[in-house]
Amino acid sequence: MNADRAEVCDLLAEYGALIDMARFDEWLDLFAEKCRYQIVPRENFDRGLPAALVFCDSRAMLEDRIRALREANKYNIHTDRHVIGLPRIVDAGLTVEAPFAVFQTDQEGETRLFATGLYRDRLEVFGQRLKIRDKLVLLDSFAVPTLLATPL
Amino acid sequence: MNADRAEVCDLLAEYGALIDMARFDEWLDLFAEKCRYQIVPRENFDRGLPAALVFCDSRAMLEDRIRALREANKYNIHTDRHVIGLPRIVDAGLTVEAPFAVFQTDQEGETRLFATGLYRDRLEVFGQRLKIRDKLVLLDSFAVPTLLATPL
Amino acid sequence: MNADRAEVCDLLAEYGALIDMARFDEWLDLFAEKCRYQIVPRENFDRGLPAALVFCDSRAMLEDRIRALREANKYNIHTDRHVIGLPRIVDAGLTVEAPFAVFQTDQEGETRLFATGLYRDRLEVFGQRLKIRDKLVLLDSFAVPTLLATPL
Numbered sequence: 001m002n003a004d005r006a007e008v009c010d011l012l013a014e015y016g017a018l019i020d021m022a023r024f025d026e027w028l029d030l031f032a033e034k035c036r037y038q039i040v041p042r043e044n045f046d047r048g049l050p051a052a053l054v055f056c057d058s059r060a061m062l063e064d065r066i067r068a069l070r071e072a073n074k075y076n077i078h079t080d081r082h083v084i085g086l087p088r089i090v091d092a093g094l095t096v097e098a099p100f101a102v103f104q105t106d107q108e109g110e111t112r113l114f115a116t117g118l119y120r121d122r123l124e125v126f127g128q129r130l131k132i133r134d135k136l137v138l139l140d141s142f143a144v145p146t147l148l149a150t151p152l
Numbered sequence: 153m154n155a156d157r158a159e160v161c162d163l164l165a166e167y168g169a170l171i172d173m174a175r176f177d178e179w180l181d182l183f184a185e186k187c188r189y190q191i192v193p194r195e196n197f198d199r200g201l202p203a204a205l206v207f208c209d210s211r212a213m214l215e216d217r218i219r220a221l222r223e224a225n226k227y228n229i230h231t232d233r234h235v236i237g238l239p240r241i242v243d244a245g246l247t248v249e250a251p252f253a254v255f256q257t258d259q260e261g262e263t264r265l266f267a268t269g270l271y272r273d274r275l276e277v278f279g280q281r282l283k284i285r286d287k288l289v290l291l292d293s294f295a296v297p298t299l300l301a302t303p304l
Numbered sequence: 305m306n307a308d309r310a311e312v313c314d315l316l317a318e319y320g321a322l323i324d325m326a327r328f329d330e331w332l333d334l335f336a337e338k339c340r341y342q343i344v345p346r347e348n349f350d351r352g353l354p355a356a357l358v359f360c361d362s363r364a365m366l367e368d369r370i371r372a373l374r375e376a377n378k379y380n381i382h383t384d385r386h387v388i389g390l391p392r393i394v395d396a397g398l399t400v401e402a403p404f405a406v407f408q409t410d411q412e413g414e415t416r417l418f419a420t421g422l423y424r425d426r427l428e429v430f431g432q433r434l435k436i437r438d439k440l441v442l443l444d445s446f447a448v449p450t451l452l453a454t455p456l
Contacts, residue, residue, distance in 0.1 A: 005310050006157050006241075013238040017249060020270070042383065079194065081268040081292050083237035083253050085387035086317040086402070089310075097321060098238070101387050101407065103253065103268045109295030111268050116385040116407045116415050118324070140385050143413030158309050158393075165390040169401060172422070231346065233420040233444050235389035235405050250390070255405065255420045261447030263420050 003093030003123055007130050011123070012098055015132075016082030019151055024066045027151070031059050032124050032131040039152055041142035042117065053139065069151065078104045080114070080150050096121050102152060115152060116140045155245030155275055159282050163275070164250055167284075168234030171303055176218045179303070180211060184276050184283040189214050191304055193294035194269065205291065221303065230256045232266070232302050246275045254304060267304060268292045307397030307427055311434050315427070316402055319436075320386030323455055328370045331455070335363050336428050336435040343456055345446035346421065357443065373455065382408045384418070384454050400425045406456060419456060420444045 011030065018027040031037070039054040056062040080102055087098035097120050104114040122134040137152045163182065170179040183189070191206040208214040232254055239250035249272050256266040274286040289304045315334065322331040335341070343358040360366040384406055391402035401424050408418040426438040441456045 009238050010240055013240040013250075016237070016251065017240055017270075020251070079292055081251055081253070081270070083235060083251050083268070083387060083389075085235075085237065085320070085389065086313050086391070087238070088314055088317040088321055098317075099320060099324070099385055099387050101253065101385070101405065103265070103292070105268070105292040109293040111265060111293050113265060113407070113415060113417060116387070116409070118321070118385070140383055140407070140409040141413040141415050161390055162392055165392040165402075168389070168403065169392055169422075172403070231444055233403055233405070233422070235387060235403050235420070237387075237389065239390070253405065255417070255444070257420070257444040261445040263417060263445050265417060 003125060003130050005089055005093060008089055008093050008096050008123065009087065011130050011132070012084055012087060012096065012119070012121075016084050016100070020080050020082055024070070024151075028059060028063060028066065030132055031062060031135075032126065032133045033059055035059050035062070035132060036134045037062050037065075037132075037137075038135070039137040039139055042138040042140055043142055045136075045138055053144075054137075066151065073150075078106050078150075080104055081111075084119075094123050094125075096123065100152075102150070104150070114150070115144050117152065155277060155282050157241055157245060160241055160245050160248050160275065161239065163282050163284070164236055164239060164248065164271070164273075168236050168252070172232050172234055174231075176222070176303075180215060180218065182284055183211050183214060183287075184278065184285045185211055187211055187214070187284060188286045189217075189284075189289075190287070191289040191291055194290040194292055195294055197288075197290055205294075205296075206289075218303065225302075230258050230302075232256055233263075236271075246277075248273050248275065252304075254302070256302070266302070267296050269304065307429060307434050309393055309397060312393050312397050312400050312427065313391065315434050315436070316388055316391060316400065316423070316425075320388050320404070324384050324386055326383075328374070328455075332363060332367060332370065334436055335366060335439075336430065336437045337363055339363055339366070339436060340438045341366050341369075341436075341441075342439070343441040343443055346442040346444055347446055349440075349442055357448075358441075370455065377454075382410050382454075384408055385415075388423075398427050398429075400427065404456075406454070408454070418454070419448050421456065 037056045085099040102114045105111040117139040120136040124133045189208045237251040254266045257263040269291040272288040276285045341360045389403040406418045409415040421443040424440040428437045
Protein backbone atom coordinates (compact mmCIF):
# COMPACT_ATOMS: atom_id res chain seq x y z
CA MET A 1 0.00 0.00 0.00
CA ASN A 2 1.05 3.54 -0.65
CA ALA A 3 1.31 6.42 1.72
CA ASP A 4 0.18 9.91 1.01
CA ARG A 5 2.80 12.65 1.06
CA ALA A 6 0.76 14.81 3.42
CA GLU A 7 0.41 11.94 5.89
CA VAL A 8 4.13 11.25 5.79
CA CYS A 9 4.90 14.90 6.50
CA ASP A 10 2.34 15.01 9.31
CA LEU A 11 3.81 11.88 10.87
CA LEU A 12 7.30 13.36 10.87
CA ALA A 13 6.05 16.65 12.26
CA GLU A 14 4.06 14.87 14.93
CA TYR A 15 7.05 12.76 15.84
CA GLY A 16 9.09 15.84 16.69
CA ALA A 17 6.22 17.77 18.28
CA LEU A 18 5.30 14.95 20.68
CA ILE A 19 8.87 14.66 21.95
CA ASP A 20 9.03 18.42 22.39
CA MET A 21 5.81 18.37 24.42
CA ALA A 22 7.10 15.36 26.43
CA ARG A 23 3.99 13.42 25.43
CA PHE A 24 5.87 10.16 25.23
CA ASP A 25 2.93 7.77 25.34
CA GLU A 26 1.53 9.29 22.18
CA TRP A 27 5.03 9.33 20.73
CA LEU A 28 5.40 5.59 21.38
CA ASP A 29 2.08 5.07 19.67
CA LEU A 30 3.58 6.35 16.42
CA PHE A 31 5.60 3.14 16.25
CA ALA A 32 4.27 -0.19 15.05
CA GLU A 33 4.13 -3.05 17.56
CA LYS A 34 7.01 -4.68 15.75
CA CYS A 35 9.47 -1.90 15.34
CA ARG A 36 13.09 -0.97 15.52
CA TYR A 37 14.61 2.28 16.73
CA GLN A 38 18.31 3.01 16.50
CA ILE A 39 20.59 5.97 17.05
CA VAL A 40 23.85 5.46 15.18
CA PRO A 41 26.67 7.97 14.69
CA ARG A 42 26.89 8.50 10.96
CA GLU A 43 30.61 7.85 11.00
CA ASN A 44 30.00 4.34 12.32
CA PHE A 45 27.21 3.81 9.85
CA ASP A 46 29.30 4.94 6.90
CA ARG A 47 32.07 2.55 7.91
CA GLY A 48 29.68 -0.32 8.40
CA LEU A 49 30.35 -0.49 12.12
CA PRO A 50 27.37 -1.87 13.95
CA ALA A 51 27.78 0.08 17.21
CA ALA A 52 24.56 1.95 17.96
CA LEU A 53 24.25 4.49 20.76
CA VAL A 54 20.71 3.33 21.26
CA PHE A 55 19.19 0.13 19.93
CA CYS A 56 15.62 -0.96 20.57
CA ASP A 57 14.11 -3.72 18.48
CA SER A 58 10.64 -3.82 19.97
CA ARG A 59 8.18 -1.30 21.24
CA ALA A 60 8.48 -2.78 24.73
CA MET A 61 12.19 -2.00 24.68
CA LEU A 62 11.44 1.52 23.49
CA GLU A 63 8.99 1.94 26.36
CA ASP A 64 11.66 0.91 28.84
CA ARG A 65 14.00 3.38 27.28
CA ILE A 66 11.53 6.22 27.63
CA ARG A 67 10.91 5.34 31.26
CA ALA A 68 14.64 5.56 31.92
CA LEU A 69 14.85 8.91 30.15
CA ARG A 70 12.04 10.32 32.23
CA GLU A 71 13.81 9.28 35.39
CA ALA A 72 17.11 10.77 34.19
CA ASN A 73 15.41 14.01 33.23
CA LYS A 74 14.39 14.74 36.78
CA TYR A 75 18.03 15.73 37.18
CA ASN A 76 18.52 17.38 33.81
CA ILE A 77 15.64 19.72 33.33
CA HIS A 78 15.42 21.08 29.85
CA THR A 79 13.05 21.38 26.92
CA ASP A 80 13.63 20.23 23.37
CA ARG A 81 12.78 21.67 20.02
CA HIS A 82 12.97 19.56 16.89
CA VAL A 83 13.21 21.43 13.61
CA ILE A 84 12.78 18.88 10.85
CA GLY A 85 13.75 19.97 7.36
CA LEU A 86 12.24 19.08 4.00
CA PRO A 87 12.01 15.29 3.63
CA ARG A 88 12.81 13.05 0.69
CA ILE A 89 9.92 10.71 0.19
CA VAL A 90 10.67 7.60 -1.79
CA ASP A 91 9.37 4.12 -2.34
CA ALA A 92 5.62 4.91 -2.54
CA GLY A 93 5.91 7.03 0.58
CA LEU A 94 7.00 4.13 2.75
CA THR A 95 10.62 5.20 3.01
CA VAL A 96 11.42 8.70 4.05
CA GLU A 97 14.54 10.63 4.93
CA ALA A 98 14.55 13.95 6.71
CA PRO A 99 17.34 16.07 8.19
CA PHE A 100 16.81 17.48 11.66
CA ALA A 101 18.29 19.86 14.17
CA VAL A 102 17.41 19.53 17.86
CA PHE A 103 17.81 22.49 20.18
CA GLN A 104 17.69 22.37 23.97
CA THR A 105 16.76 25.10 26.41
CA ASP A 106 17.94 24.82 30.00
CA GLN A 107 16.45 26.18 33.18
CA GLU A 108 18.36 29.44 32.84
CA GLY A 109 16.60 29.98 29.53
CA GLU A 110 19.64 29.38 27.39
CA THR A 111 18.89 27.69 24.06
CA ARG A 112 21.65 25.71 22.39
CA LEU A 113 22.09 23.46 19.41
CA PHE A 114 21.98 19.92 20.78
CA ALA A 115 22.32 17.63 17.79
CA THR A 116 21.88 17.39 14.04
CA GLY A 117 21.38 14.38 11.86
CA LEU A 118 19.18 12.49 9.45
CA TYR A 119 16.14 10.30 9.99
CA ARG A 120 15.75 7.25 7.79
CA ASP A 121 12.33 5.79 8.38
CA ARG A 122 10.48 2.85 7.02
CA LEU A 123 6.74 3.24 7.47
CA GLU A 124 3.78 0.91 7.39
CA VAL A 125 0.11 1.47 6.77
CA PHE A 126 -2.06 0.13 9.60
CA GLY A 127 -5.70 0.54 8.69
CA GLN A 128 -6.17 4.29 8.40
CA ARG A 129 -2.88 5.16 10.03
CA LEU A 130 0.75 5.31 9.13
CA LYS A 131 3.21 3.90 11.68
CA ILE A 132 6.95 3.75 12.03
CA ARG A 133 8.35 0.30 11.51
CA ASP A 134 12.04 1.11 11.47
CA LYS A 135 13.63 4.38 12.49
CA LEU A 136 17.33 4.94 12.01
CA VAL A 137 18.61 8.17 13.53
CA LEU A 138 21.93 8.95 11.90
CA LEU A 139 23.62 11.32 14.29
CA ASP A 140 26.20 13.71 12.88
CA SER A 141 28.30 13.56 16.01
CA PHE A 142 29.52 10.60 18.04
CA ALA A 143 29.96 12.93 21.00
CA VAL A 144 26.53 14.26 21.89
CA PRO A 145 26.54 15.64 25.42
CA THR A 146 24.10 14.02 27.84
CA LEU A 147 22.72 11.98 25.02
CA LEU A 148 20.55 9.97 27.30
CA ALA A 149 18.50 12.99 28.17
CA THR A 150 16.21 12.99 25.18
CA PRO A 151 14.93 10.81 22.39
CA LEU A 152 15.98 12.10 19.00
CA MET B 153 -14.22 26.30 4.63
CA ASN B 154 -11.17 24.19 4.26
CA ALA B 155 -7.65 25.24 3.52
CA ASP B 156 -5.35 23.52 1.14
CA ARG B 157 -2.14 22.06 2.54
CA ALA B 158 -0.02 23.80 -0.08
CA GLU B 159 -1.54 27.17 0.77
CA VAL B 160 -0.94 26.64 4.47
CA CYS B 161 2.70 25.79 3.82
CA ASP B 162 3.10 28.79 1.53
CA LEU B 163 1.57 31.10 4.13
CA LEU B 164 3.99 29.88 6.80
CA ALA B 165 6.94 30.18 4.44
CA GLU B 166 5.87 33.66 3.39
CA TYR B 167 5.45 34.69 7.00
CA GLY B 168 9.09 33.93 7.73
CA ALA B 169 10.43 35.21 4.42
CA LEU B 170 8.73 38.60 4.71
CA ILE B 171 10.19 39.21 8.17
CA ASP B 172 13.61 38.16 6.91
CA MET B 173 13.34 40.65 4.04
CA ALA B 174 12.04 43.33 6.44
CA ARG B 175 8.96 43.74 4.26
CA PHE B 176 6.72 44.40 7.23
CA ASP B 177 3.76 45.94 5.41
CA GLU B 178 3.31 42.76 3.43
CA TRP B 179 3.89 40.77 6.59
CA LEU B 180 1.10 42.68 8.37
CA ASP B 181 -1.14 41.95 5.43
CA LEU B 182 -0.89 38.22 6.21
CA PHE B 183 -3.03 38.88 9.28
CA ALA B 184 -6.79 39.26 9.26
CA GLU B 185 -8.21 42.65 10.32
CA LYS B 186 -9.40 41.05 13.52
CA CYS B 187 -6.40 39.19 14.74
CA ARG B 188 -4.34 38.33 17.75
CA TYR B 189 -0.58 37.94 17.96
CA GLN B 190 1.16 36.78 21.11
CA ILE B 191 4.66 35.75 22.11
CA VAL B 192 4.54 33.62 25.26
CA PRO B 193 7.41 31.73 26.90
CA ARG B 194 6.38 28.10 26.78
CA GLU B 195 7.09 27.69 30.46
CA ASN B 196 4.44 30.30 31.26
CA PHE B 197 2.05 28.77 28.78
CA ASP B 198 2.49 25.27 30.18
CA ARG B 199 1.78 26.56 33.69
CA GLY B 200 -1.26 28.50 32.58
CA LEU B 201 0.37 31.82 33.42
CA PRO B 202 -1.03 34.55 31.21
CA ALA B 203 2.08 36.74 30.99
CA ALA B 204 2.93 37.32 27.33
CA LEU B 205 6.15 38.98 26.20
CA VAL B 206 4.18 40.55 23.37
CA PHE B 207 0.43 40.79 23.13
CA CYS B 208 -1.42 42.45 20.27
CA ASP B 209 -5.12 41.86 19.84
CA SER B 210 -5.73 43.90 16.74
CA ARG B 211 -3.87 44.60 13.54
CA ALA B 212 -3.59 48.26 14.51
CA MET B 213 -1.72 47.22 17.64
CA LEU B 214 0.52 44.97 15.58
CA GLU B 215 1.25 47.90 13.26
CA ASP B 216 2.30 50.04 16.22
CA ARG B 217 4.50 47.25 17.40
CA ILE B 218 6.25 46.99 14.06
CA ARG B 219 6.80 50.74 13.93
CA ALA B 220 8.48 50.57 17.34
CA LEU B 221 10.67 47.67 16.21
CA ARG B 222 11.79 49.57 13.16
CA GLU B 223 12.80 52.51 15.31
CA ALA B 224 14.66 50.24 17.73
CA ASN B 225 16.45 48.48 14.89
CA LYS B 226 18.20 51.66 13.82
CA TYR B 227 20.41 50.95 16.82
CA ASN B 228 20.57 47.18 16.51
CA ILE B 229 21.40 46.44 12.94
CA HIS B 230 21.04 42.80 12.08
CA THR B 231 19.31 40.47 9.68
CA ASP B 232 17.07 37.55 10.51
CA ARG B 233 16.62 34.11 9.07
CA HIS B 234 13.60 32.01 9.93
CA VAL B 235 13.94 28.30 9.31
CA ILE B 236 10.48 26.80 9.76
CA GLY B 237 10.27 23.05 10.13
CA LEU B 238 7.66 20.59 8.94
CA PRO B 239 4.22 21.70 10.14
CA ARG B 240 1.36 19.69 11.62
CA ILE B 241 -1.79 20.64 9.81
CA VAL B 242 -5.01 19.83 11.61
CA ASP B 243 -8.61 20.87 11.70
CA ALA B 244 -9.25 21.09 7.93
CA GLY B 245 -6.08 23.09 7.50
CA LEU B 246 -7.28 25.95 9.69
CA THR B 247 -5.09 25.10 12.65
CA VAL B 248 -1.41 24.61 12.10
CA GLU B 249 1.61 24.13 14.31
CA ALA B 250 5.18 24.53 13.13
CA PRO B 251 8.51 24.56 14.96
CA PHE B 252 10.96 27.31 14.07
CA ALA B 253 14.51 28.45 14.63
CA VAL B 254 15.46 32.07 14.07
CA PHE B 255 19.07 33.03 13.40
CA GLN B 256 20.48 36.55 13.49
CA THR B 257 23.48 37.93 11.68
CA ASP B 258 25.12 41.09 13.00
CA GLN B 259 27.11 43.76 11.21
CA GLU B 260 30.35 41.88 11.75
CA GLY B 261 28.87 39.01 9.80
CA GLU B 262 28.47 36.69 12.75
CA THR B 263 25.42 34.44 12.59
CA ARG B 264 23.97 33.13 15.84
CA LEU B 265 20.98 31.15 16.97
CA PHE B 266 18.52 33.73 18.26
CA ALA B 267 15.44 31.79 19.34
CA THR B 268 13.55 28.55 18.88
CA GLY B 269 9.91 27.78 19.48
CA LEU B 270 6.60 26.70 18.05
CA TYR B 271 3.96 28.56 16.09
CA ARG B 272 0.33 27.76 16.80
CA ASP B 273 -1.80 29.47 14.21
CA ARG B 274 -5.48 29.67 13.55
CA LEU B 275 -6.20 30.63 9.98
CA GLU B 276 -9.18 31.97 8.10
CA VAL B 277 -10.15 31.88 4.48
CA PHE B 278 -10.86 35.37 3.09
CA GLY B 279 -12.09 35.07 -0.46
CA GLN B 280 -9.18 33.52 -2.32
CA ARG B 281 -6.68 34.06 0.46
CA LEU B 282 -5.73 32.50 3.72
CA LYS B 283 -5.06 34.88 6.59
CA ILE B 284 -3.80 34.55 10.14
CA ARG B 285 -6.49 35.11 12.73
CA ASP B 286 -4.59 34.08 15.83
CA LYS B 287 -0.87 33.50 16.12
CA LEU B 288 0.63 32.16 19.31
CA VAL B 289 4.42 32.10 19.32
CA LEU B 290 5.52 29.71 22.03
CA LEU B 291 9.06 30.69 22.78
CA ASP B 292 11.37 28.05 24.22
CA SER B 293 13.23 30.57 26.34
CA PHE B 294 11.94 33.28 28.66
CA ALA B 295 15.30 35.02 28.30
CA VAL B 296 15.67 35.98 24.65
CA PRO B 297 18.31 38.68 24.28
CA THR B 298 17.11 41.91 22.73
CA LEU B 299 13.77 40.35 22.09
CA LEU B 300 12.29 43.60 20.96
CA ALA B 301 14.52 43.68 17.97
CA THR B 302 12.53 41.38 15.73
CA PRO B 303 9.10 39.88 15.24
CA LEU B 304 9.15 36.14 15.59
CA MET C 305 5.30 23.51 -18.26
CA ASN C 306 4.38 23.36 -14.64
CA ALA C 307 6.13 21.62 -11.82
CA ASP C 308 4.44 19.65 -9.12
CA ARG C 309 4.83 20.85 -5.55
CA ALA C 310 5.93 17.44 -4.33
CA GLU C 311 8.65 17.25 -6.99
CA VAL C 312 9.91 20.71 -6.10
CA CYS C 313 10.13 19.75 -2.41
CA ASP C 314 11.86 16.48 -3.27
CA LEU C 315 14.38 18.29 -5.45
CA LEU C 316 15.25 20.71 -2.67
CA ALA C 317 15.51 17.90 -0.13
CA GLU C 318 17.67 15.86 -2.47
CA TYR C 319 19.89 18.84 -3.12
CA GLY C 320 20.76 19.11 0.56
CA ALA C 321 20.93 15.38 1.19
CA LEU C 322 23.36 14.71 -1.66
CA ILE C 323 25.78 17.37 -0.41
CA ASP C 324 25.52 15.95 3.10
CA MET C 325 26.36 12.49 1.79
CA ALA C 326 29.19 13.94 -0.33
CA ARG C 327 27.62 12.38 -3.42
CA PHE C 328 28.67 15.25 -5.62
CA ASP C 329 28.25 13.59 -9.00
CA GLU C 330 24.59 13.03 -8.31
CA TRP C 331 24.38 16.55 -6.90
CA LEU C 332 25.80 17.97 -10.13
CA ASP C 333 23.23 15.98 -12.04
CA LEU C 334 20.47 18.02 -10.37
CA PHE C 335 21.59 20.98 -12.48
CA ALA C 336 20.65 21.53 -16.11
CA GLU C 337 23.47 21.51 -18.66
CA LYS C 338 23.05 25.24 -19.04
CA CYS C 339 22.96 26.47 -15.50
CA ARG C 340 24.15 29.14 -13.17
CA TYR C 341 25.16 28.76 -9.53
CA GLN C 342 26.05 31.73 -7.36
CA ILE C 343 26.75 32.36 -3.70
CA VAL C 344 26.20 36.03 -2.89
CA PRO C 345 26.21 37.69 0.55
CA ARG C 346 22.74 39.10 0.98
CA GLU C 347 24.13 42.48 1.92
CA ASN C 348 25.81 42.74 -1.49
CA PHE C 349 22.72 41.50 -3.22
CA ASP C 350 20.46 43.99 -1.44
CA ARG C 351 22.77 46.83 -2.45
CA GLY C 352 22.96 45.67 -6.04
CA LEU C 353 26.66 44.90 -5.75
CA PRO C 354 27.61 42.17 -8.17
CA ALA C 355 30.41 40.56 -6.12
CA ALA C 356 29.66 36.86 -5.70
CA LEU C 357 31.67 34.61 -3.41
CA VAL C 358 31.18 31.84 -5.91
CA PHE C 359 30.05 32.23 -9.49
CA CYS C 360 29.66 29.37 -11.93
CA ASP C 361 27.74 29.88 -15.14
CA SER C 362 27.99 26.43 -16.60
CA ARG C 363 27.91 22.92 -15.28
CA ALA C 364 31.50 22.40 -16.39
CA MET C 365 32.54 25.29 -14.14
CA LEU C 366 30.54 23.81 -11.29
CA GLU C 367 32.30 20.48 -11.81
CA ASP C 368 35.67 22.19 -11.55
CA ARG C 369 34.52 23.87 -8.41
CA ILE C 370 33.52 20.60 -6.82
CA ARG C 371 36.83 19.01 -7.75
CA ALA C 372 38.64 21.85 -5.99
CA LEU C 373 36.44 21.46 -2.91
CA ARG C 374 37.17 17.78 -2.72
CA GLU C 375 40.88 18.48 -2.80
CA ALA C 376 40.57 21.17 -0.12
CA ASN C 377 38.52 18.89 2.10
CA LYS C 378 41.33 16.40 2.45
CA TYR C 379 42.71 18.96 4.89
CA ASN C 380 39.44 20.06 6.48
CA ILE C 381 37.60 16.93 7.38
CA HIS C 382 34.05 17.56 8.40
CA THR C 383 30.50 16.55 7.60
CA ASP C 384 27.62 18.83 6.66
CA ARG C 385 23.96 18.84 7.50
CA HIS C 386 21.54 20.97 5.53
CA VAL C 387 18.24 21.72 7.22
CA ILE C 388 16.01 23.33 4.61
CA GLY C 389 12.90 25.08 5.87
CA LEU C 390 9.46 25.41 4.32
CA PRO C 391 9.76 26.72 0.76
CA ARG C 392 7.72 29.35 -1.07
CA ILE C 393 6.75 27.93 -4.40
CA VAL C 394 5.74 30.47 -6.99
CA ASP C 395 5.43 30.83 -10.72
CA ALA C 396 3.86 27.46 -11.53
CA GLY C 397 6.45 25.75 -9.38
CA LEU C 398 9.37 26.90 -11.49
CA THR C 399 10.60 29.50 -9.03
CA VAL C 400 11.19 28.48 -5.47
CA GLU C 401 12.68 30.10 -2.40
CA ALA C 402 13.70 28.22 0.69
CA PRO C 403 15.58 29.24 3.83
CA PHE C 404 18.36 26.98 5.03
CA ALA C 405 20.73 26.39 7.90
CA VAL C 406 23.90 24.38 7.38
CA PHE C 407 25.63 22.74 10.33
CA GLN C 408 29.12 21.25 10.31
CA THR C 409 30.55 18.54 12.49
CA ASP C 410 34.32 18.27 12.85
CA GLN C 411 36.52 15.30 13.60
CA GLU C 412 36.23 15.87 17.33
CA GLY C 413 32.49 15.41 17.00
CA GLU C 414 31.61 19.05 17.61
CA THR C 415 28.61 20.28 15.65
CA ARG C 416 28.34 24.00 14.92
CA LEU C 417 26.14 26.32 12.94
CA PHE C 418 28.03 26.99 9.74
CA ALA C 419 25.82 29.28 7.67
CA THR C 420 22.26 30.40 7.12
CA GLY C 421 20.65 31.92 4.08
CA LEU C 422 18.05 31.66 1.37
CA TYR C 423 17.95 29.67 -1.85
CA ARG C 424 16.36 31.29 -4.87
CA ASP C 425 16.04 28.70 -7.59
CA ARG C 426 14.73 28.73 -11.10
CA LEU C 427 13.83 25.24 -12.25
CA GLU C 428 13.20 23.60 -15.59
CA VAL C 429 11.33 20.52 -16.60
CA PHE C 430 13.50 18.10 -18.62
CA GLY C 431 11.36 15.22 -19.79
CA GLN C 432 10.24 13.54 -16.57
CA ARG C 433 12.67 15.39 -14.36
CA LEU C 434 13.00 18.76 -12.76
CA LYS C 435 16.43 20.39 -12.94
CA ILE C 436 18.02 23.51 -11.51
CA ARG C 437 18.65 26.15 -14.13
CA ASP C 438 19.68 29.01 -11.87
CA LYS C 439 20.55 28.78 -8.20
CA LEU C 440 21.22 31.90 -6.18
CA VAL C 441 22.43 31.20 -2.64
CA LEU C 442 21.88 34.36 -0.62
CA LEU C 443 24.20 34.02 2.32
CA ASP C 444 23.30 35.87 5.51
CA SER C 445 26.92 36.51 6.34
CA PHE C 446 29.73 37.88 4.22
CA ALA C 447 32.19 36.28 6.62
CA VAL C 448 31.64 32.53 6.47
CA PRO C 449 34.65 30.68 7.86
CA THR C 450 36.37 28.29 5.49
CA LEU C 451 33.70 28.93 2.94
CA LEU C 452 35.50 26.97 0.30
CA ALA C 453 35.05 23.80 2.24
CA THR C 454 31.52 22.99 1.19
CA PRO C 455 28.90 23.76 -1.43
CA LEU C 456 25.88 25.47 0.05
